Amino acid sequence: MLAAPEGGAIRLSAVTLMAQKAGLFPGQTLADARALSPELAVHDHDPGGDAAALDALADWCRRYTPWAAPSGLESGGAAGLWLDISGCAHLFGGEVAMLDDLTGRLARVGYTVRAGLADTTGAAWAAARFGHPTKAVTIIMAAGKHPQMLAHLPIAALRLPPDTLDGLDRLGLRNIADLAALPRAGLARRFGELPARRLDQAFGQIDEPISPRAPAPVWRLRTAFPEALGREEDIAAAVRNLAEALCNRLARAERGARRLELCLYRVAGRVDTIEAGTSRASRDPDHLMRLLKEQLDRLPEPPTSAPDPLSAAAEAMVETLTLAAIGTEPLHMTQTGIKTGLPNDTERDPDALEQLVDRLSGRLGAQNVRRFSARESHLPERVQASAPALADMPQQPACKTPWTARGSPLPARHGC
Numbered sequence: 001m002l003a004a005p006e007g008g009a010i011r012l013s014a015v016t017l018m019a020q021k022a023g024l025f026p027g028q029t030l031a032d033a034r035a036l037s038p039e040l041a042v043h044d045h046d047p048g049g050d051a052a053a054l055d056a057l058a059d060w061c062r063r064y065t066p067w068a069a070p071s072g073l074e075s076g077g078a079a080g081l082w083l084d085i086s087g088c089a090h091l092f093g094g095e096v097a098m099l100d101d102l103t104g105r106l107a108r109v110g111y112t113v114r115a116g117l118a119d120t121t122g123a124a125w126a127a128a129r130f131g132h133p134t135k136a137v138t139i140i141m142a143a144g145k146h147p148q149m150l151a152h153l154p155i156a157a158l159r160l161p162p163d164t165l166d167g168l169d170r171l172g173l174r175n176i177a178d179l180a181a182l183p184r185a186g187l188a189r190r191f192g193e194l195p196a197r198r199l200d201q202a203f204g205q206i207d208e209p210i211s212p213r214a215p216a217p218v219w220r221l222r223t224a225f226p227e228a229l230g231r232e233e234d235i236a237a238a239v240r241n242l243a244e245a246l247c248n249r250l251a252r253a254e255r256g257a258r259r260l261e262l263c264l265y266r267v268a269g270r271v272d273t274i275e276a277g278t279s280r281a282s283r284d285p286d287h288l289m290r291l292l293k294e295q296l297d298r299l300p301e302p303p304t305s306a307p308d309p310l311s312a313a314a315e316a317m318v319e320t321l322t323l324a325a326i327g328t329e330p331l332h333m334t335q336t337g338i339k340t341g342l343p344n345d346t347e348r349d350p351d352a353l354e355q356l357v358d359r360l361s362g363r364l365g366a367q368n369v370r371r372f373s374a375r376e377s378h379l380p381e382r383v384q385a386s387a388p389a390l391a392d393m394p395q396q397p398a399c400k401t402p403w404t405a406r407g408s409p410l411p412a413r414h415g416c
Helices: 019-022 030-036 049-061 097-109 121-130 146-151 161-170 176-180 183-193 194-203 234-251 285-297 309-315 352-364
Strands: 002-006 010-015 068-075 079-083 116-117 138-140 219-229 255-266 269-281 318-330 370-374 384-388
Touching: 010 030, 010 161, 030 161, 049 068, 049 079, 049 255, 049 269, 079 121, 116 121, 121 138, 121 146, 121 194, 138 384, 146 176, 146 194, 161 183, 161 194, 176 194, 183 194, 183 255, 219 234, 234 255, 234 269, 234 285, 234 318, 255 285, 269 352, 285 352
Parallel strands: 116 138
Antiparallel strands: 002 010, 068 079, 219 318, 255 269, 255 318, 370 384
């Protein structure tokens, strides 16, 4: 059980299923709870830790769709996640197989979970919490059928605050169909505009888009393995394949990557995220792979509670990889490697300096490798500004006049 101070008393914030059967419930004072169950084990409620754990779960759900976000903490210790799976379900064998995989994995790491799927966000929320009287873990509202299926659900399925639910209950309104039959004007005068808005959102008459926890990248590739990978060389080879495929797609669009994000989804539910940046746009798979490999080699050992090393190694195995270019820039084809025949001509790679800067930034830290840019000032010691080498170049030059080796002009001196 979890407890926290509330209203001048210490009250239960969340209870277990066994405690519920013993008559305990969220909001009950700790004194009353101990009177019913003296052996009660209570821990301090940590809302910040719960929110961080929910954010981590939302990141984990990006293995199914990049459009994932937490819906927030709820009363009684529950929490929710939004997933927009449009165009993603076929990658997992359909909607039923996808939800079964999602709920099964969460159950194996210790979560009690119910999943709802519907045409609208509000209907999916209602389906997951009120959609079926049995112990079904997955509730799917068939396409176009959510208005009929919502009608018999309780009004609490509309995500209304407790005081509004109490007022509607005193009027004898029990389900969504009763509420939908009321005139909207009278409903708004007594309870405000929220009940009508929740009805319209659930029935799809008002759009309710999901704002993902992280912007969904345009350039994103994913690969899942029939058997999880444990050897470092196998993981590196899989990352190499993703890097080459991503560079091919960028080449067709004449773009290059500035920032990469590699996510490793492990068997135990942990997600390791690696980011790498470049000083200028690149789609060279060898160079990008070197940057990612250096970060892979420095990944710490995943924490585990497994009782033996063999189980710990199994939990750390990688079953899904995603690679995304979260920052890109136009990069047109250029011709290189032409010998001019001049005495001082060299056949050096023109990108060698930028690649060296990228590797140093990855090893030493992006903030520790700097470049200088021009800044408009009459003071010679202030004509240069320092910025990280991987930072985006400004769209407009910092100086209105060209920056030459002679520096900025000094102010005129006048004497009398």
